[in-house]
Amino acid sequence: MSGHGTPIPMTARRAGPLRGAAHVPGDKSISHRALILGALCVGETRITGLLEGEDVLATAEAMRAFGATVERLSEGDWRVQGVGVGGLAEPETVIDCGNSGTGVRLIMGLMATSPITATFTGDASLRSRPMARITDPIALFGAAAYGRAGGRLPMTIVGSADPVPVRYTTPMPSAQVKSAVLLAGLNAPGQTVVIEKEATRDHTERMLAGFGAEITVEHTAEGRTITLTGQPELAPQSIAVPRDPSSAAFPVCAALIVEGSDVLVPNIGLNPTRAGLFETLREMGADLAYENPREEGGEPVADLRARYSPAMQGIRVPAERAASMIDEYPVLSVVAAFATGKTEMVGVKELRVKESDRIDAMARGLEGNGVTIEEGPDFFTVHGMGPGGMPGGGTAAARLDHRIAMSFLVAGLAAQKPVSVDDAGPIATSFPGFEPLMAALGARIDRTNR
Numbered sequence: 001m002s003g004h005g006t007p008i009p010m011t012a013r014r015a016g017p018l019r020g021a022a023h024v025p026g027d028k029s030i031s032h033r034a035l036i037l038g039a040l041c042v043g044e045t046r047i048t049g050l051l052e053g054e055d056v057l058a059t060a061e062a063m064r065a066f067g068a069t070v071e072r073l074s075e076g077d078w079r080v081q082g083v084g085v086g087g088l089a090e091p092e093t094v095i096d097c098g099n100s101g102t103g104v105r106l107i108m109g110l111m112a113t114s115p116i117t118a119t120f121t122g123d124a125s126l127r128s129r130p131m132a133r134i135t136d137p138i139a140l141f142g143a144a145a146y147g148r149a150g151g152r153l154p155m156t157i158v159g160s161a162d163p164v165p166v167r168y169t170t171p172m173p174s175a176q177v178k179s180a181v182l183l184a185g186l187n188a189p190g191q192t193v194v195i196e197k198e199a200t201r202d203h204t205e206r207m208l209a210g211f212g213a214e215i216t217v218e219h220t221a222e223g224r225t226i227t228l229t230g231q232p233e234l235a236p237q238s239i240a241v242p243r244d245p246s247s248a249a250f251p252v253c254a255a256l257i258v259e260g261s262d263v264l265v266p267n268i269g270l271n272p273t274r275a276g277l278f279e280t281l282r283e284m285g286a287d288l289a290y291e292n293p294r295e296e297g298g299e300p301v302a303d304l305r306a307r308y309s310p311a312m313q314g315i316r317v318p319a320e321r322a323a324s325m326i327d328e329y330p331v332l333s334v335v336a337a338f339a340t341g342k343t344e345m346v347g348v349k350e351l352r353v354k355e356s357d358r359i360d361a362m363a364r365g366l367e368g369n370g371v372t373i374e375e376g377p378d379f380f381t382v383h384g385m386g387p388g389g390m391p392g393g394g395t396a397a398a399r400l401d402h403r404i405a406m407s408f409l410v411a412g413l414a415a416q417k418p419v420s421v422d423d424a425g426p427i428a429t430s431f432p433g434f435e436p437l438m439a440a441l442g443a444r445i446d447r448t449n450r
């Protein structure tokens, strides 16, 4: 799993324009969910375009441990023979979710309403992340959790033999928490209700409906209210995973800040619960077009074309947009450093409990490359230095966080001096092929620390 190997330092240098097409990998959120729901059907689910990053491979392995047959037929093409809702087997050994918060949290929810016990662990990043946000709601279903101090992994979950349905309002905007409760609700009798005050990515709801579950979404005074009828029989599906907007963010943002660039990023899922970054960039004045907009598999999809955008201005990113771009603040803060004026990011305290404390990781890394920032528990402000303005010359600590590593490598493509990251190994969790993809566009990124 990531973070257990020898560090891979990398350095990015300013070079010529980035040009060409960037075919980014499949969506990470959808890939996890496709494997998990496939494991709950009796019969064969086929998945194409699956992200073969370490996070998703850990979920595939976990589904095998719970009794499903999960096979890779060819690149991105996978087959899952599931066990049926209520049919999970008890794993014989510890489930290692690597770096993946989504994997571990969804699977803890999934098993919480089955009469089995499982122990979960992960890498140093995952072992430091809070799990009470999952163990609190699954306790309401009747599950018990025994973990380290502060609700950390390793942790053992004893699933409920006699689960009851739950009505739960998520205390923070989190698709992982919402999804864990819905997956737990699948094996509880009656109706499980999840209410979220702010909409978060809705892939679980869409996919549950696609697999034949009875699920409704209403907007009430309390918020977005999702009602799931438990113990359905899920029907196997064919799922074509769209390409990941969170991965598309890196070549898109690189093109906006590298002089003369013109990059096409085809087939990107533009589900409104995921597209906040692109809206923000356009507000900043980015030359970013949605070409060939269409619907695929019930999701809006387009080809993104990003061109060098020296006229970008800093803005205040509204807090209401945070959930729809929560994974994109690191790379947005790099773009902000090359814009004119300041960019204020507010309502972003969830960034402190991601794969790393992303506010701190970006703040220290940007400062080390000559950028002025301000930060607080729930906000982050970057003072833009204009096109080509970032001095660079620093080494950022990636902190086992793929998006921190990729963000600083993007910065180095436009900064005055090279920018290094101490360990780019975690990029393999979500974006295998990042290095050759960027190289094919003309980026200069090499495996040195300068």
Ligand code: S3P
Residues within 6 Å of the ligand: 028, 029, 030, 102, 173, 174, 175, 176, 177, 179, 201, 326, 327, 350, 354
């Ligand atoms: C994800 C939800 C988000 C996001 C993560 C993927 C998901 O986490 O940051 O990368 O697939 O449900 P939170 O639920 O903690 O916001």
